[in-house]
Each structure stands twice: as structure tokens, then as C-alpha cells.
Amino acid sequence: MASRKIWITRDYVKCSGCRKCEIACSLFHENKIWPEASRVRVFMLVPGAEVPHLCVQCDDYPCAESCPVKALSVNEKTGAVQVDEAKCTGCGICIDACPGKIPHLHPSRKRILICDLCNGKPECVKVCQEGKWNALGKVKRRGSAASMKAYARTPEEITKELVINLYGEKGEELI
């Protein structure tokens, strides 16, 4: 069987800030609209500089490596990190291990949330493309993940650069 491993690409400049990815993700996983329980979260630390923030599937998976109770594993088909909620204690060690501090706790279940790639058909990408924003895209995962891992950065780090792209010098004053 061909590999179903994918990556979700992100193009922050194209993000409209509509947050339909958060809506789609939380409807799919939680069956309700719940932005804070969405695995993809749109940060808006500076208006206009919206950053959809979600797992990049690093090839060395530092989050899974760090988990003291082995609650995180890698899905061999899709490459996604999967969370065993029965094992997860919500300790947050994986958050610190992630170079982009991407995982976060479910607000009520207090278990870690990480993008599971919707079994290879990510809902966030679907809605983003339906609306032709294309801020999120889906590509087949090929070769080394070194460049992909570079996307694993905090919203603060990403925003700092994005505002320069959007607003030029003025951007430095805004953050």
C-alpha cells in the first residue's frame, strides 16, 4: 500500500482569520464548535497577522520521545502523533519538548491535544481550500522533515516575522 503520510503546509500571509479550521476541527473531533479544543488554533497576537498553529510531524517526534508515560505514539500510516487519552496525565512535558510549543491541553478533559491529521484527510485543509484561501494545504510527505520542522515555532516567533512581511518596518512597532 502506498504511503498515506502527509504534511499540512501553511501559508500565514493567506490566512483570512476566518477560523473555519478551528470550527471544522472541533466539530470533527468534539462534535461541537469549541475553538479552545481545536487541534489547530488561529493565534492573532497582532490583528491581520493570523497564525494557524498546528503540529508539523517532526521526523524525530520530540513530543513522543519526551512523554514519561508513553501516551504519544506515531501513526504509521499517516505519520500523525496519536494521543492515548487513557495514559496521558496532562503533565505538559510534551509541550515543553515541542520546538513550537504546539500541543495544548483540552480545556475540560485535561488531556493533551495534538493534530491527528484526521486519518489523512484533514478537515481544516478541506474547509480552507473550499473557501479558496489555501492558507492550509496538504502535501504528500516525502524525504526529510528538516525543513518541515522549521515550521514548529511558537506563535510569538512566527508573528514577529509575519508582521514585517505584512506591514514592513511598521510591523516592528506593533508586537
Added chain:
Amino acid sequence: MRGYAGKLLEINLTTQKTRETTISEEILQNYIGGRGLAARILWDRLGKKWETTNPLEEENLLLVLTGPLTGFFPGGRVCISGKSPQSNGMIGSTVAGEFGIELKCAGYDGLIITGQASKPCYINIIDKDATINDASHIWSKEGKETVKILTKETRTTLQNRYPRYGILKEPSILYIGPAGENKARIAVVMAKWSHAAGYGGYGGVMGSKNLKAIVAKGMGPLPEVADNERAKALIIKACKDCYKAELWRRWGTGGGGYSFGASTSSEPVRNWQEEWHDEKGYAVDKFEQRLWIKQYWGDFGCPTTCLKLATTKTGPFKGAITDNPDYEMQAFLGPNLGIFVPEENVYLSSLIDDLGLCGIQGGGVLGFAAELYQRGILIKEDLDGIDLKWGNAKAFAALARKIANRDGIGDVLAEGTYRAALKLGRMKGVDLSPYMVVEKGVSIGAHGIRSGKDFGSNISYACSVQAGDHTSMAGLPADSSGEISDVLHDSGVYCSFNTFALEEDLIFEFLDAVTGWKIMREEWYKDKGFRILQIQRAMLLLGGPDAKWNSERDDTNPPRFYEPLPTGPYAGKTTNRKAFEDSKREYYEAVGWDKKGIPKPETLRHLGLQDVEEKLRAVNIIT
């Protein structure tokens, strides 16, 4: 109850105390939320003393209300209201953004803010905890600076409260700029950098309460809905319909700055002296290619994303940032001031945002002042040396700053065109009413009626319960369209711009799926929506304390709308007085008002509004 969080939070700024309030299901079924619920709450609390309540004093309320469809129907908004310092009635003023979603996720359908803080403060709501915090460090700060400081500060508070959650998203913020702090009647409640609850003057109401900002973050889900599968299917259907409106999505209203002048002759040009221009240098492609850095920008759940992010990266106006500007800003801070340079328009829009002034009311009063300057009624000395010539963007910027700070002539102009015209008229001994394009204290939106080619009609403003508000227009037939449909959008609280591509029945289906209430279209137009309209009409007629409207005299168009259009393909066209009187009579009849425009006792009784009838009798409006 489905679709609602089930509670309102009441915050008394005088006593610094908060308490939760619940609203009965019966009230919610009738008044829904947002504008409708605001009308009921305001009437219950202020109705008896409406005409003596000063909108800019402690006794006024500031309501921040969501609706059941907020967060579900595409395009999240929140509705701001209270007694309006512009119309002295009530205006339901909605603003886009995530604030309403955060509030519902925190467990509240809305906020009732009463009293007046003794010093500058801001309210911070994190889930069920609301605190009133000192705002002395952000008082007098402009918009972008306020957002920057508050985002940083409240994220730290949030992170400290939930230290184990990982990195948390920013809370949502409503705030005022210097104009609001100085109680300008033309100040707005802002969100993000360039979103505003514009009509009504509620920025001034916030300022009068010493309230700089309201911040909210909710960690919970949106409330449970009555039929989740149906709601999900309706969201998909509504979005698909909206996606079909391709040019609407691509340009938003940003094509209007050129086309409403060139095609329909309905754009304010030099304070409405003309409504036509054919300035191709002001066409949408110039904005798109030179200034828009995001072609699609929007708010929670919006399929249309009609906003565009604009910035000036070079030249004398470098560093300005705003959205679009949308058509109203393009018109009022463009042709209305004799400005036809996109960069200058973006600069002025960005400044107006930062000052917390309303683009429509602010652009309206700037144009009014410039016409007085053109006519020699205002001279340089009156303006502290500002050369207020048409097209002089820097001069208009300087005057806007004076207005926001109530400095010199700005103190008079901060009252808005209507009140400024009366005061300056007395000072100069000249009747200035020919130059004021206002409806009952509210500057009219940028859609003229003289050419007959725009979407408004001769009674749109004259008979509206929200006066000059172009998003709440009276129209015929009243029992299936017109203002009662605007009441629906502002009470469900979602973006009406996402309804253009939909069948209206879809909204009632949405209401049913979310709340479980089967409200029929006819029931809305003849009963529920109709009731809200009557309460708002009563408030407008009561008015006071500084201005009271006499419908026989004031249900009319501004004098300028009866002058012939001087230029363009529709030159010579104007509002026909007889046709206007005929439409007005027909409208009064359709909405149950007598020949003078007063709600008939039987209309009110039929709707169970005996308390409204009683009040109107007590002050001799019903005789």
C-alpha cells in the same frame, strides 16, 4: 434552552460589583438576543424615565449582547447598545470579531454594564471570573497601542490562570480610543484595529463610564444546540451559497468608492454637494494593487471574508493600516472630503480607527466643516489655522485629532453634525441646516437616494427607527422586508453581509436548528420583529434630554436630498416630495402608525405593549 449560554453578566461600575442574571425563555423567544433583547432590557429599565435619561451620564446602560446564532450562522458579531447619544433613541450597533464567541464560550450571552467608574478601568472576563482593573496606563492611548498593551497584559493574566494548558490564544477585546474617552457623540466601540460598532455613539457611552475596554476569553464550547446535525448541515449550506458570490468576496465593498459615484450617483462628494464622480484613480484595482496586503480578511466563521487588509508602505502616509477601507470609509474619508487618492484614504481611515471615531459620523462632520470653510462661514482662525480645503488630507487629519481630543473647534464638532450645526449656527448667526446631511441626529450612511439607483428609497432614513443608519433601512413592503429584516440579523447577531447570497428562510431554519423554536417568517414580520420595531420607535419619539424629534416635522429627508443632483448622468434628479409623502403614508399604515407617525394604541395593545402605550400617553405623544 439551546443556543444560549443561559446567563447575562451584570457589572455595576459604581459599586464595582458583578452578578449573574437570567432571562426567561419567554422573553428570549420574543426578543431573541442582540438588538431585540436590548430593546426589551432598556425599555424595562429606562423606559419610564427615557426622555430624561442622559445617554452620557451614569444612568445610561451599556449592553453588549450576543444572539443565539452568534458563532453558528457564518460571520460572528456582537451587538452594542444603550440609549444613543446621537439619536436619543436606541440603536443596535453590531461589530464583527470573536468577542461574542469568547463571551458565549465563557458562559455568558451578554453583558449589562451599569453605573460609572470613579477612574479609568477595563473589564477582564476569563470564563466565569470577571474583574474590573485599573486602566490608567492605557487611558489616552490610541487604538493600535491599546490593543498591543492589552493583548500582552491579558495574555499574561490568562497564562497565569491556566499555567498547565500550554500556550493560550489571545482574548478578544472591545475598546475605545481618545474620542470615546472624551465622550464624543461620534465615538465608536472598536474591535481589532479597524472594526467598529459605528452607529449610535456607544464609544462615548463607554467613555462616560470611564470604561476603556472589555476583554473576554472563554475556554468552553459554544452552547449546545437543539439539532446538531441539522445545524452542521446548515453551516455547510450557507457557506456554499456565500462562496458563489465571487466578486463580492473578492472586492467586498471596496469596489464601491468608485462605483457608487460613477455608476449610481449615490456617493457623498464634498459633503453631498454632488453624488457623482468618475475618478478612475479611485477604482478598486488601485486599492487592490497598491494597498491590499490581504485580499481576504474576515472574522469567526465567515465564508465571505469581504474585508481586505490595507497598508501604505511608502510615501508621506507610510505606516497606515486599516481594513479595505470598506465603502463607507472610502466614501466618507475620500470623495466626501474631496480626496481621490487611495493612499490618503487609507491614511485617514487608519487615523480615524486609532482615534476611535466613527468613519461615517466623523467623515460626515469633517465634510460638513469643510463646506462651511468653502462658504466662508468657518474661517482659518476658527480652525486654529487649519486650511480645510477639499482634498487636503493632512488638514482633515489635524481636525480629526482636534475632534477626538475636543480641542478648540473640535469640541463642537465632537457632538456630531446635527448638534454642531445648531451650535455653530447660533454662533455665526446663520442657518446651517441646508448643509447638514443627518437624520434625527445621525449622519446618513454613504448611500444617497436622489438618483434612485442605489438600494435605498425615499423613506429609508426618514422612517427608520435607527435614523441615518444605512444598515437598518425602512422599506416597503414592511411585512416581508425592510427594517424588520435588519432587526432579525441584529437580534440573531451575525453578519448581515452573509445573508445576501441566501434565501431568507434559511435564517429561520438556522434559528430552529440552534434554538429549537419554530419561528415562522410571517410571525417574525407581523409579531416578534414588529414588536421590537415599535419599542425602538417609541424610544426614538421620546428622545431627550437634549434633542426631541417631532415625527411630523422630522420624519423627512435632509434639505440637501431635495436639491437636484448637479452633475453626472443623473443630473437634475432629486427626491420628489409628493412621492415621498405617499410612500411615508403607506409605510406608516403598514407598520401600524397614525398619520403623524405615532404608533397607534391598537398596534401596541395587539403586541402586548400596553406599557409603551401608557408611557407615550403620559408624555402626550399619544393624545
